[in-house]
Amino acid sequence: MAMKGSIMLDHGAGGKASAELVGGLFAKHLGNEVLGQMDDAAVLSPPPGRLAVSTDSFVVDPIFFPGGNIGSLAVHGTVNDVAMRGATPLYLTVGFVLEEGLAISDLERVVASMAEAAKEAGVMVVAGDTKVVGRGQADKLFINTTGIGVIPDGLEIGASQAIPGDAVLVSGTVGDHGVTIMASREGLGLDAPIASDSASLNHLAAGLIAACPGLRTLRDPTRGGLATALNEIAATSGVSIELDEAAIPIDPAVAGVCELLGLDPLYLANEGKLICIVEAEQAPAALAAMRADAHGKGAAIIGHCGGERAGRVWINTSVGGRRILDMLSGEPLPRIC
Amino acid sequence: MKHVDEYRDPAMAKELAAQIRRASKTPVRFMELCGTHTMALARHGLHTMLPPTVAMVSGPGCPVCVTATEEIDRAVKLAQTPGVVVATFGDLVRVPGSHGSLAAQRAAGAAVEVVYSPLDAVALAERRSGEQVVFLGIGFETTAPTVAAALLTAEKQGLTNFSVLSAHKLLPPALAALLAGPDLGLGGFLCPGHVTTVIGTACYQPVAHERGLPCVVAGFEPTDVLASILMLVNQVEQGRSEVEIQYKRAVHAQGNPAAMALMNQVFEPVDAPWRGLGHIPASGLALREAYAHLDAARRFDVDVPPAKDHPGCRCGDVLRGLIPPPECKLFAGVCTPSSPLGPCMVSAEGTCAAWHRYRRDE
Ligand code: SF4
Numbered sequence: 001m002a003m004k005g006s007i008m009l010d011h012g013a014g015g016k017a018s019a020e021l022v023g024g025l026f027a028k029h030l031g032n033e034v035l036g037q038m039d040d041a042a043v044l045s046p047p048p049g050r051l052a053v054s055t056d057s058f059v060v061d062p063i064f065f066p067g068g069n070i071g072s073l074a075v076h077g078t079v080n081d082v083a084m085r086g087a088t089p090l091y092l093t094v095g096f097v098l099e100e101g102l103a104i105s106d107l108e109r110v111v112a113s114m115a116e117a118a119k120e121a122g123v124m125v126v127a128g129d130t131k132v133v134g135r136g137q138a139d140k141l142f143i144n145t146t147g148i149g150v151i152p153d154g155l156e157i158g159a160s161q162a163i164p165g166d167a168v169l170v171s172g173t174v175g176d177h178g179v180t181i182m183a184s185r186e187g188l189g190l191d192a193p194i195a196s197d198s199a200s201l202n203h204l205a206a207g208l209i210a211a212c213p214g215l216r217t218l219r220d221p222t223r224g225g226l227a228t229a230l231n232e233i234a235a236t237s238g239v240s241i242e243l244d245e246a247a248i249p250i251d252p253a254v255a256g257v258c259e260l261l262g263l264d265p266l267y268l269a270n271e272g273k274l275i276c277i278v279e280a281e282q283a284p285a286a287l288a289a290m291r292a293d294a295h296g297k298g299a300a301i302i303g304h305c306g307g308e309r310a311g312r313v314w315i316n317t318s319v320g321g322r323r324i325l326d327m328l329s330g331e332p333l334p335r336i337c
Numbered sequence: 338m339k340h341v342d343e344y345r346d347p348a349m350a351k352e353l354a355a356q357i358r359r360a361s362k363t364p365v366r367f368m369e370l371c372g373t374h375t376m377a378l379a380r381h382g383l384h385t386m387l388p389p390t391v392a393m394v395s396g397p398g399c400p401v402c403v404t405a406t407e408e409i410d411r412a413v414k415l416a417q418t419p420g421v422v423v424a425t426f427g428d429l430v431r432v433p434g435s436h437g438s439l440a441a442q443r444a445a446g447a448a449v450e451v452v453y454s455p456l457d458a459v460a461l462a463e464r465r466s467g468e469q470v471v472f473l474g475i476g477f478e479t480t481a482p483t484v485a486a487a488l489l490t491a492e493k494q495g496l497t498n499f500s501v502l503s504a505h506k507l508l509p510p511a512l513a514a515l516l517a518g519p520d521l522g523l524g525g526f527l528c529p530g531h532v533t534t535v536i537g538t539a540c541y542q543p544v545a546h547e548r549g550l551p552c553v554v555a556g557f558e559p560t561d562v563l564a565s566i567l568m569l570v571n572q573v574e575q576g577r578s579e580v581e582i583q584y585k586r587a588v589h590a591q592g593n594p595a596a597m598a599l600m601n602q603v604f605e606p607v608d609a610p611w612r613g614l615g616h617i618p619a620s621g622l623a624l625r626e627a628y629a630h631l632d633a634a635r636r637f638d639v640d641v642p643p644a645k646d647h648p649g650c651r652c653g654d655v656l657r658g659l660i661p662p663p664e665c666k667l668f669a670g671v672c673t674p675s676s677p678l679g680p681c682m683v684s685a686e687g688t689c690a691a692w693h694r695y696r697r698d699e
Contacts, residue, residue: 312698316382317380318345319347319351319383319386320347320350320382321382321384321386321559322382323382324697326694326695326697
């Protein structure tokens with residue numbers, strides 16, 4: 001039966017109320033043999049290979065949005081960060097900061113989504129923590145997740161691996177998550193058919209790794225969007241990148257809301273898309289591998305790497321012009337993840 | 338979004354660019370008067386589609402950029418006044434005055450609020466009835482009528498804690514001042530669609546007929562801009578100089594008399610300081626005597642010492658089309674969109690910002 005009422009300071013005090021919350025809610029959804037040990041630390045025996053570790057805190061506002069919520073996002077975001085290094089994500093730790101007064105039913109929805117997302121990604125939640133703070137000291141709830149994965153020996157995938165001549169691909173439409181959050185917050189465009197793309201990409205990444213020995217870089221373009229992620233790759237790898245604007249997939253409804261709000265989808269966050277840089281000859285294989293995955297149906301080849309002016313990203317505009325595609329600069333970012 | 342796509346049609350854009358290349362024989366420089374055109378040219382890379390014979394130069398049409406340092410200084414002084422909340426548009430808070438920007442005042446604890454429309458500022462005054470809300474009004478004839486409307490709303494509501502500090506500018510006097518200044522070797526003007534919807538085309542007639550410079554009132558989508566440049570090139574090649582309207586779906590030759598009447602009811606022309614252009618007679622707007630009680634310049638002490646600009650900033654020369662931004666020694670190295678030294682780097686429509694963002698290597 002679902003728990004009723006609101007979070008009180010007691011729920012974080014380590015006493016009876018805490019135990020009820022842990023037993024009645026967290027264990028019910030996230031429980032497994034490791035978590036069930038209820039000891040001070042989880043003890044794990046990872047398979048051979050190098051470990052990839054990533055941590056992220058999630059403070060998205062609103063906590064529920066079309067296409068997901070802060071819970072599913074906290075799993076997807078960290079799973080993806082681990083997967084972008086070529087690792088198989090295995091374990092997740094979860095820390096909650098709850099604001100006094102949060103509806104327990106809302107917390108339960110969030111935790112249930114986390115469990116579902118973890119199951120889909122094939123990761124096990126091995127440690128967790130909950131703190132409660134007074135009203136106004138946090139906003140509803142914040143979640144930190146840390147992901148641990150294993151990289152097979154010999155696999156080198158990273159933002160520094162791109163070389164001139166490589167092809168640049170993206171796994172689908174860009175800007176969906178960012179525009180959905182902005183529109184939810186502005187109370188605008190809610191009837192537009194837009195939703196966050198929040199999803200775990202580890203299976204898609206595994207398919208790519210299997211299909212393309214010439215895979216150089218995987219990157220999930222979250223904050224700052226496609227434009228910022230590509231600028232980071234260009235700078236880290238010491239290449240230039242040349243894009244074809246007309247080839248970049250953008251959902252028409254997303255484009256419409258962006259036009260309305262004065263936003264550029266190339267700078268908006270994605271939570272279920274990846275950029276893939278691969279040896280040019282393997283671009284068709286990479287495209288096929290992505291399109292074979294549920295989260296890569298809209299994949300496209302969007303450009304290539306060059307050798308001149310390292311660090312610069314150029315875009316050939318749809319109307320036939322050419323310009324720089326810069327990093328995001330200046331604007332303070334709202335809480336989108 | 339069909340409406341927008343229609344004006345971004347790649348085939349149409351490429352065809353227009355080809356027509357410009359075929360038509361243009363004489364080397365010519367056109368000035369775009371409006372910051373939105375500067376941004377459209379750079380963002381869509383339209384300048385790269387033009388033949389070497391056609392050069393585009395930016396003019397003084399970005400409202401944030403032409404706001405004088407002393408006008409920022411006055412707003413900063415108001416923000417430092419206890420009990421006063423300064424409300425204005427987002428870009429303006431980052432423009433440096435003689436002693437820092439409104440954003441710096443806000444960081445130091447002053448009440449500075451960003452609003453999206455003048456009516457938001459009126460609503461702010463209703464909510465914060467214990468404080469004096471001053472709206473810093475900037476912009477050309479496109480914005481001034483909306484500020485006039487907000488002011489009348491505040492008056493109707495009997496709000497005693499709302500006032501306007503007007504730093505509005507008028508386009509025709511600036512155009513005249515520009516033409517009276519050093520010869521820029523211009524061959525015509527790409528005229529601002531939005532301002533012209535309000536003021537009409539009368540002010541361009543002497544430019545076309547007495548100065549012999551073609552004028553085309555242009556829309557803001559890529560094919561609008563290219564079609565307008567083609568119209569300018571055709572005038573040059575055919576030896577004509579006329580006022581033509583490309584942006585027919587929004588602009589009428591007589592403008593919008595109702596908006597002008599609203600503006601003229603509340604405001605009257607006064608001499609005004611422009612960044613880069615100095616004082617231009619009858620080029621700004623002040624509140625008329627009948628609305629003196631809503632005038633922040635009368636309600637508060639806004640006297641400021643003579644303004645000090647950053648010594649190296651060449652915004653003035655950029656705004657008059659004398660130099661492209663990379664000729665400023667501070668461009669990109671010292672002055673960037675995240676730490677701007679002049680307003681042309683602050684505003685999203687500023688020429689320096691457009692070059693930095695889209696054309697840094699040219
Ligand atoms: S680059 Fe900066 S300092 Fe130079 S003119 Fe432009 S705004 Fe002024």
